[in-house]
Amino acid sequence: MTLTTEPTGSVRFAPAKTIQSAASADDHDTEVAVLRESLRQAEERNTALLRNEQTLRDRLRLGEEEMRALANAMPQLAWIAGRDGNMIWCNERWYAYTGTTPEQTGVAGWPAVYAPDCLPQLMARWHASLASDQPFEMEVPIRGADGQYRWFLTRANPVRDGGGPALRWFGTSTDVDQVKRAQEALRDETTVLELLNSTGSALASTRDLPSLLQEVTDAATSISGARYGAFYYHSGDAEGAPQMLHALSGSAPAQFPSFGRPRASPLFGIGLRGEGTVRSNDLLRDPRHAQSMRDDAAMSPVIRSYLAVPVVSRSGEVVGSLYFGHPEPDMFSERTERIIGGIAAQAAVAIDNARLYAAAQHAAEERKVLLDSERCARAEAERTSRLKDDFLATLSHELRTPLTAILGWAQVLRRGSREVADVQRGLQTIERNARAQAQLIEDLLDMSRITSGKVRLEVQLLAPQTIAEAAIDAAQPAADARQIRIERHFDPLAGQVAADPSRLQQIIWNLLSNALKFTERDGTITVRVGQADGQLEIAVSDNGVGIRPEFLAHVFERFRQGDSSTTRRHGGLGLGLAIVKHLVEQHGGSVGAASEGEGRGACFTVRLPLAQPGAPGSGAACAAPRLT
Known part of the structure; x- marks a missing residue:
């Protein structure tokens, strides 16, 4: 037999795995004595454990009675709720104030004493606390036995077993009606x-x-x-x-x-x-x-x-x-x-x-109008003066540059040259710069006509693809010289527009010329003609240097360029896009510019109304409004 002590302190005898048959009588007596002593000690421990258990039960009962007495003596309404959130115990103060009985309050009957208009919010917050095991707190009216509602501050804290989930909730409701009404x-x-x-x-x-x-x-x-x-x-x-x-x-x-x-x-x-x-x-x-x-x-x-x-x-x-x-x-x-x-x-x-x-x-308004008019006139005069100075400086540079080349080659040719290639190169340079000079003068004349309202359109029904092709052909030599590829994407069903063919070609050519200026060698320019939102759309895009965001809103202003170095590198008076804008608007359309920033290219989009039945035929003319 072996003696085993259980975790509870009791002693259990069990057969030994191995019995030594050769044990002596003395050894046997000794073993019996040891077993008896172990049994006595186990019995003493059992007795002590039973006494401790009874003591703990007595203390627990006393503690519960004391807690119940304390809770009943509290001025607050005190209660205990189960894990499901329903009341399982309320103190006497609760029943005295609410006029309810344990049967009425128990299980799910307790919400009936709360103000109906506050009950949805109360239940939502109470269920949220139950789900998260977080303390609950809310001010809410509770109905008394007399049927009147008073404000109570209700608080509840979870009671956990160690670090586990809440087993119960202990809560109190404190009368704060006077404070609430005073507030x-x-x-x-x-x-x-x-x-x-x-x-x-x-x-x-x-x-x-x-x-x-x-x-x-x-x-x-x-x-x-x-x-x-x-x-x-x-x-x-x-x-x-x-x-x-x-x-x-x-x-x-x-x-x-x-x-x-x-x-x-x-x-x-x-x-x-x-x-x-x-x-x-x-x-x-x-x-x-x-x-x-x-x-x-x-x-x-x-x-x-x-x-x-x-x-x-x-x-x-x-x-x-x-x-x-x-x-x-x-x-x-x-x-x-x-x-x-x-x-x-x-x-x-x-x-x-x-x-x-x-x-x-x-009187003050009249004075203000006069002052505002004078201030605006002064600001406009100063702006005009600045633009004039900038324009004159640019014009001087743009006129002097081709003249210098023309005069230089004229002097070389006057002295005579034995090389035919030099003569041809000189003549080409003179012709190219003369054409550039002529284009500058033509741009100035166009802007003068636009400003004075003297531009007249010879409107015809035409296919925009043909006009776009002609503009590309005119710009192709300049593109070839810089190895820039011009791609075409023409929708054959784009429709017709009522427009002046020469002016429409000028619009597209100006956009192409602008794209060529700001596209690096081996770059790509794309011309698209199609329909969008019931209008004809002509878009010229490139993968060139792009446009700074702060300058994007000013690209169509007269004499405006990104910076002074732009004129030095690419030439021009800053009139091309301004002419495009005015000519497009004279055709009843609109033009916009878009760019994702420097180095990201740019896209200029012209939108014109599609020709409707009965649109003006060949030779119909209309004048541009005078610009102020």
Whole structure:
């Protein structure tokens, strides 16, 4: 036999795996003695464990009783919820306050005591805490046994077994109704003070009379708690005849227009005639106005509580009156009357100031117009002067460069040259620079015609592919000289346009010329002709140097180039794209430029209206508008 001690402290005997048959009697007696001693010790341990267990049970029961007594003595509503979030225990204070029983509160009945309008948010946040095992906290109204709701701060913390999930939730609900209502009252007072302050600031700064009246009406309606608000104001038309202007607030726009002429109304006329402030808690029961309310069928269902405060200027003139109404009785107090009276006094001062401001506004506006015109004229003159200086410098350079080449080769040829190749090269240089000179002059003449409105278009129905091909042929020699490839993508179904063929070719050639200037050797230029969004679209794109984002908006301005070095490297007066823009617009179209930045190439897109049946035929002419 072997003696085994269990984890609980009990002793168990089991047969030994191996029994030595040759054990001596003494060894046997010794073994028995050892076993008896082990058994005695095990029994003592078992007894001690049982005593400890009983002690722990007693302490636990005492602790539970103490905790229950403590929880029942707490002024808070205390409760314990299970893992599913339902109540499994509530203290006596809970049942005393809510007037419920354990049967009514248990399981899922506890939400019935919470305010219905807050219950969805409460349940959503409670379930979120259950899912995340995070503490819960929320202020929510709880219904008492008397049926009244009071605000409670409800908090709950999870009770875990070590680091595992929550096993239970321990929560309390603390009555914070007085604090909550004090906070609401303070918040209401703060809101009123802020509205009064903002109204005063707005009235002090507002000079536009309609805006001022609306500001006063909106602020006073909000502060008074009225459902309807109105400000009737004495004014005069352009001939000085008296008239009534009004500002409406709240639900008033749907109601007040049905009340007729306010001065003729017994109720409204009191304020407009300056007979004093009128406040009624219930017009239907007020002997001063009950008959008027019975006579006015439109007024009686709309207004029960009523407040009218006249607005009197510093000179004693009644400039208007503030009116407020509410369909429920007893809505306006003496405090409301005093506050609205203060706003009316502020409004009277502001209206006087607005009148003075309006009297001076017309003259100030006239002076401003004159100053603005003079300032704009000066700025335009300075800009024109700068552009003129830049243009003259560019023009001087552009005219001098080809002339220098022409004169240089003319002198060489005058001295005579024995080499035919030199003669041919000289003649080609002279011809090329002469053509460049002629193109500069033609661009200047075109811009002059455009500026003066003297460009006339000989409009024809034509296929844009043919015109684009002619423009490419004209630009091809320059492209070949720099080994630049020009690709064509023409849609044969692009349609026809009514355009001047020479001017349309000039548009495409100018775009090609611009692309050639800014495309490096072995580059590619693509010309596309097709339809897009019901219009003819001609696009010229390249993989050249691109356009800086800050300059993209100015590419079509006259005499504008990316920088001064552009003119030195590529030549030109900066007129080509400006001419393109004006010619395209004269055709009723539009042109745009796009580039992803320097080194990313550029694309210029011309959009022209497609020819419609009955479009002008060959020879029809139209003049360009004069540019200013």
